[in-house]
Amino acid sequence: MGFGDLKSPAGLQVLNDYLADKSYIEGYVPSQADVAVFEAVSGPPPADLCHALRWYNHIKSYEKEKAR
Template sequence: MSSSFVCVCAYNDISSPEAALAVALNDYLTSRSYLAGFGPSQADQKAFTLLGRAPDPQHVHALRWYRHIAALQQDVSAESSSE
């Protein structure tokens, strides 16, 4: 991940790594759909796992991205179970 993810900003619990990640993700995803390139990547998967839960609604870009990555994971799970 890029250094733009290092951020110390106000969020529900400033000491929470997930909170800092949500703030950094929101800033980074303001003009992007994915973390690296033009499609989902391992960077998206890793950040999704690190985040652990959907960001607060105030982080609209991070929440949009989180929901999109979650939907992609459900699609992959559905395909795997149907085979």
């Protein structure tokens, strides 16, 4: 799935729309696809992009696991 420039409002909107009925980028558990998209996003999406922000905060919560 291509989202375009995830640092632009348009790219974030595409990501938000994609995540409207999904928890992860691919499948039913966090994957390398989530890591790649997370790293491409410059920071938390704005609050009006609620699906992207939910996903962002969820994936960010795994940083503690990665640090081990």
